[in-house]
Amino acid sequence: MKSFFITTAIDYANGSPHLGHAYEKVLTDVIARFRRQMGDRVHFLTGTDEHGQKVQQSARKQGVEPQQFVDNISEEFRGLCKRLNISNDDFIRTTDERHKKVVRRILQQLFDKGEIYKADYKGFYSTRQEQFLQEKDRQPDGAWPEIYGEVVEITESNYFFKLGKYQQWLIDYLKANEDFVFPRYRQKQVLEFLKDPINDLCISRPKERLSWGIPLPFDENYVTYVWFDALINYYSAVEGTDWWPASFHVIGKDILVPAHAVYWPIMLKAADIPLPKALLAHGWWSVSGSKMSKSTGNVIKPLDFADQFGVDALRYFLIREMNVGQDSDFSPDQFLVRYTSELANNLGNLVNRTLNMTNRFAGGLVPEPAELDKPEQDLRALWDKTRDEVLQLCEGFQFHLGLERTFTFITATNAYIELRAPWKLGKSTEAKDQALLRTSLATMAEALRCAVGLLTAVMPETSQKIYGVLGYQPGSVWSDELVWGNKLVGKKVAETAILFPRPEKPATEKK
RNA sequence: GCCAGAGUAGCUCAGUGGUAGAGCAGAGGACUCAUAAGCCUUUGGUCGCCGGUUCAAUCCCGGCCUCUGGCACCA
Numbered sequence: 001m002k003s004f005f006i007t008t009a010i011d012y013a014n015g016s017p018h019l020g021h022a023y024e025k026v027l028t029d030v031i032a033r034f035r036r037q038m039g040d041r042v043h044f045l046t047g048t049d050e051h052g053q054k055v056q057q058s059a060r061k062q063g064v065e066p067q068q069f070v071d072n073i074s075e076e077f078r079g080l081c082k083r084l085n086i087s088n089d090d091f092i093r094t095t096d097e098r099h100k101k102v103v104r105r106i107l108q109q110l111f112d113k114g115e116i117y118k119a120d121y122k123g124f125y126s127t128r129q130e131q132f133l134q135e136k137d138r139q140p141d142g143a144w145p146e147i148y149g150e151v152v153e154i155t156e157s158n159y160f161f162k163l164g165k166y167q168q169w170l171i172d173y174l175k176a177n178e179d180f181v182f183p184r185y186r187q188k189q190v191l192e193f194l195k196d197p198i199n200d201l202c203i204s205r206p207k208e209r210l211s212w213g214i215p216l217p218f219d220e221n222y223v224t225y226v227w228f229d230a231l232i233n234y235y236s237a238v239e240g241t242d243w244w245p246a247s248f249h250v251i252g253k254d255i256l257v258p259a260h261a262v263y264w265p266i267m268l269k270a271a272d273i274p275l276p277k278a279l280l281a282h283g284w285w286s287v288s289g290s291k292m293s294k295s296t297g298n299v300i301k302p303l304d305f306a307d308q309f310g311v312d313a314l315r316y317f318l319i320r321e322m323n324v325g326q327d328s329d330f331s332p333d334q335f336l337v338r339y340t341s342e343l344a345n346n347l348g349n350l351v352n353r354t355l356n357m358t359n360r361f362a363g364g365l366v367p368e369p370a371e372l373d374k375p376e377q378d379l380r381a382l383w384d385k386t387r388d389e390v391l392q393l394c395e396g397f398q399f400h401l402g403l404e405r406t407f408t409f410i411t412a413t414n415a416y417i418e419l420r421a422p423w424k425l426g427k428s429t430e431a432k433d434q435a436l437l438r439t440s441l442a443t444m445a446e447a448l449r450c451a452v453g454l455l456t457a458v459m460p461e462t463s464q465k466i467y468g469v470l471g472y473q474p475g476s477v478w479s480d481e482l483v484w485g486n487k488l489v490g491k492k493v494a495e496t497a498i499l500f501p502r503p504e505k506p507a508t509e510k511k
Numbered sequence: 512g513c514c515a516g517a518g519u520a521g522c523u524c525a526g527u528g529g530u531a532g533a534g535c536a537g538a539g540g541a542c543u544c545a546u547a548a549g550c551c552u553u554u555g556g557u558c559g560c561c562g563g564u565u566c567a568a569u570c571c572c573g574g575c576c577u578c579u580g581g582c583a584c585c586a
Contacts, residue, residue, distance in 0.1 A: 012585080017586095021586055024586050185515055185516070188514080198583090226584075227584085251586075253580085254581095254585070255585090257582080258583055259584065262583090283580090284580090327580070329523095337535065340546095341534090341535065342534095342535095344546060346548090352544090354545090356545055357544045358544095404534085408533095408534095411549090414548095415551090417544080417549075418551080419550085421542080424543095500546080502547095
């Protein structure tokens with residue numbers, strides 16, 4: 001059995017979850033569910049990144065201890081996962097003892113090997129913002145912006161990790177492993193970045209400046225800063241198991257270069273730990289055409305949509321709309337279009353009319369089909385083709401196309417029903433028509449049951465509901481569910497089911 | 512500036528060296544099992560601009576314009 005270990009980036013515990021967080025979780029979840037369905041042994045990790053200056057500052061602002069502060073935020077992110085039906089097997093927090101232990105051990109190991117050294121860093125420091133400033137932070141006239149307050153040039157000793165030493169090795173590695181980063185053009189960007197010499201990485205902060213972090217094992221006057229803390233979560237969570245190396249780190253495109261594609265491989269290489277097999281960098285969501293940002297206030301709260309339309313409608317939209325790797329736009333109007341025309345009208349209505357006809361013309365029991373005629377054979381052939389294509393597309397993370405094909409099949413099922421018009425057959429007493437009626441009812445139910453199998457990873461709750469109203473309990477082997485058969489014959493279906501109710505008012509009018 | 516991607520129907524996008532396609536929206540129709548849903552038909556495009564190669568280019572080449580993204584830390 002193939003092992004598949006997949007991770008999301010861990011979220012920084014300094015603010016509430018927004019659409020981007022939700023997307024990354026859902027995308028990774030769909031991949032994880034798909035792999036499980038394909039028979040892989042899957043481990044799915046997510047979590048929160050809880051140290052650092054911003055957390056320390058936010059906690060102080062609220063007048064609480066950092067630990068209490070991150071406890072709250074971390075809880076919020078775990079709530080998001082639960083609400084979105086994320087099937088993660090583990091949730092790591094960088095404040096977990098299991099994590100801190102591994103971070104300190106790796107740091108010590110690299111220090112002993114001479115991969116970490118101490119040096120002076122000289123730069124302009126803002127006491128108000130408690131950070132070093134870059135030349136790019138200056139205004140055109142050379143002055144420092146107001147927000148930084150007093151800026152002084154200071155010298156500070158810190159520890160550095162020898163990144164530069166491994167630059168050529170990484171370039172060679174990426175050239176030899178063209179599929180390290182998905183999509184491919186992103187890997188080119190990494191190589192592009194590596195054309196210029198890279199500096200060694202400052203990995204510490206003096207404790208008096210930043211206390212909320214993991215102390216360096218070889219110098220307790222410092223804590224480790226950002227990357228050695230955050231990135232190692234992927235490894236620390238599974239150390240001692242057989243899950244490492246990870247199959248995929250799913251991340252946002254913003255943290256690909258340099259963090260995940262440069263720092264992380266080099267850190268692992270230096271520590272003699274195998275590299276993850278691949279990185280998957282996804283795009284960003286804009287909102288109604290403009291960049292989502294806290295300052296403009298157009299942050300989408302994903303759970304509002306989940307609350308109003310159901311979790312699966314949100315999951316469906318995120319996966320249907322985004323071509324993995326590229327950017328997409330989220331607008332309430334577009335959401336409503338997909339919700340109404342695809343989920344409610346196309347799928348939801350198919351479910352409901354199938355139940356209604358089965359009740360009206362067959363006493364609520366799915367009948368046995370007679371011999372399959374051309375329309376039935378055509379639909380079944382389309383099913384085989386659809387299934388094969390969709391599986392292929394999902395293997396390549398083309399979930400949006402997979403859903404499109406699946407819905408093409410659903411539309412074809414609706415068209416099949418029109419062709420047979422069971423409501424007309426139901427009025428006839430001739431044996432031939434009655435046989436055709438039974439066949440058409442059985443066919444539409446079976447088509448629906450098959451289609452649901454391809455929707456499960458994206459809409460787990462809806463899939464369960466549809467199976468439920470068909471009186472059906474799927475078996476444990478997913479691929480069997482994708483085979484056209486007579487699995488529903490004799491099943492007692494529900495009276496009615498409104499899976500995706502039409503919204504009363506447009507979402508845009510909702511306050 | 513450099514690198515990458517993109518400019519095709521009102522909108523979102525697919526596409527091939529040989530008279531342009533889908534979904535949604537719009538229009539018309541037949542039907543009635545159904546969430547005023549579904550089905551059928553249909554309006555609609557100088558395929559960014561200018562040259563070139565070719566019997567023939569939206570698709571190949573050159574140039575230009577525009578947009579988006581990346582270029583050291585917001586998923």
